[in-house]
Amino acid sequence: MKLFAFLAVVLTGAALIYSTFDMPDWGDTTSPANAHVSPRYIEQTLNETATPNAVTSVLADYRGFDTLGETTVIFTAAIVCIMLLRTRTDD
Amino acid sequence: MIKRNEDIIIQTVTRLLTPFVQLFALYVIAHGHYSPGGGFQGGCILAASFILMAVANDVAFVKRRLPERLTTALISAGVLIYAGIGLACLMLGANFLDYGILHRVLPVDAVKARALATLGVEIGVGITVMAVMVSIFLNLLSAGRHEEGAVE
Amino acid sequence: MTNMEFIIGKYNYWIYIVLMMIGFYAMIAKRNLVKKIVGMNIFQTAIILFFVSIGSKKGGATIPIIRAGDEAVNAAQYINPLPHVLMLTAIVVMVSTFGVAMALILMIYRKYRTLEEDEILKPGAET
Numbered sequence: 485m486k487l488f489a490f491l492a493v494v495l496t497g498a499a500l501i502y503s504t505f506d507m508p509d510w511g512d513t514t515s516p517a518n519a520h521v522s523p524r525y526i527e528q529t530l531n532e533t534a535t536p537n538a539v540t541s542v543l544a545d546y547r548g549f550d551t552l553g554e555t556t557v558i559f560t561a562a563i564v565c566i567m568l569l570r571t572r573t574d575d
Numbered sequence: 576m577i578k579r580n581e582d583i584i585i586q587t588v589t590r591l592l593t594p595f596v597q598l599f600a601l602y603v604i605a606h607g608h609y610s611p612g613g614g615f616q617g618g619c620i621l622a623a624s625f626i627l628m629a630v631a632n633d634v635a636f637v638k639r640r641l642p643e644r645l646t647t648a649l650i651s652a653g654v655l656i657y658a659g660i661g662l663a664c665l666m667l668g669a670n671f672l673d674y675g676i677l678h679r680v681l682p683v684d685a686v687k688a689r690a691l692a693t694l695g696v697e698i699g700v701g702i703t704v705m706a707v708m709v710s711i712f713l714n715l716l717s718a719g720r721h722e723e724g725a726v727e
Numbered sequence: 728m729t730n731m732e733f734i735i736g737k738y739n740y741w742i743y744i745v746l747m748m749i750g751f752y753a754m755i756a757k758r759n760l761v762k763k764i765v766g767m768n769i770f771q772t773a774i775i776l777f778f779v780s781i782g783s784k785k786g787g788a789t790i791p792i793i794r795a796g797d798e799a800v801n802a803a804q805y806i807n808p809l810p811h812v813l814m815l816t817a818i819v820v821m822v823s824t825f826g827v828a829m830a831l832i833l834m835i836y837r838k839y840r841t842l843e844e845d846e847i848l849k850p851g852a853e854t
Contacts (some may be wrong), residue, residue, distance in 0.1 A: 489756035
C-alpha cells in the first residue's frame, strides 16, 4: 500500500516537472502573469485609488469581491468551529 | 488538565510586551496604504497578542479581557462593515463595492474616497481576522469548554 | 538556451513540486488523521511559494509600493502585486481550514477514541 502511494506520488511529480518545461523562467518580466493585467494595477494605483501600496489597492479595491468572499470563508470557518466544539456548561 | 502557568518571568514579560504588540498591530492596519500591511496581517498580529496572553496565563485570563460574546459579535461585525461599505455604494447608485461614488457623502474627491473606503474595508477585515483567530484558538485549546484547558 | 540556463530558470518550480509531493505523500499514505492535515498544510505552502515566485521580476524590481513623486510609473520597476494579494488571502483561509479540520478531528476522537484511520474504519469501532 505504501509502495502504491509512493508510486502515485512519483508519477504525479514527474508529470508536474514535465509540465514546468513550458513555464516561463524565474523572474521573466514578459511572462503572461507579469504582462497581462498587473502593469495596469502598478501604473494606475496612484491615479485611481490614491494608494501607493499596490497590494492594498488590489486587495480591497480592484478585487474587493474576492476579499469579501475570503472574509466570508473565514467567518464561516469560525462559526463552524463554534458550532462543532463549544459546549455550554454555565447555563 | 493543563495547570495554570505560574511562571513569574513569562507572565511579567507577556504583560509588558502585549501593549506594544497591539500597538504595532494597529499601526500595521492603519498604515497599510503606505507600507507593507493591511487588515489580514494586522488582524493576525492583534490575535497573536491575545493568543500570547492565553498561552502565558490561561483561557479565563483572556476571556475576562475579551468576552466570548464580544468575540462572536466582532466576527460578524467585520463582515458587516465590509459588506456595509459595499452596500453604501449600491445605495448611492454605483455598483457593489465601487467606492468612487462615496465622494458624495465624504468630504473628499472620488479618488481619495476610494482610499478612505479601502481603509474602512481593511479595518473590517482586521476585526474579523482577529476575532476568528482568537475564537478558533480558544475553542481548540480547551476543546470548546473554555475552562483553564482540557485534555480529552 | 544552454542546459545551465534552463536549470537556473526552472529549478525553483522543481523545489516547490518536491515540497508539494511530500505533502501529497503524507495525505495519501499516512494513517493518522493529524499527519494527513499536516501534509495538507505542506501542500498548501508549496502552492503559496509557487504563486509568489511567479510574481517575481528580474532586473532590480522592488516591492509594489509606488515611491512618492513618481509620476510616470514604470511597471518593470515593481514586482507583480497580484500573486501576493491572492496568497495573502489564501494564507488566512489556510489557517481557518486548519481550524475546522482540527475541530472535526476532535469530534472524531470523541466518538472513536482514536485517530488511526484503519481503526476507525474497522466495524464496531464506534464507542
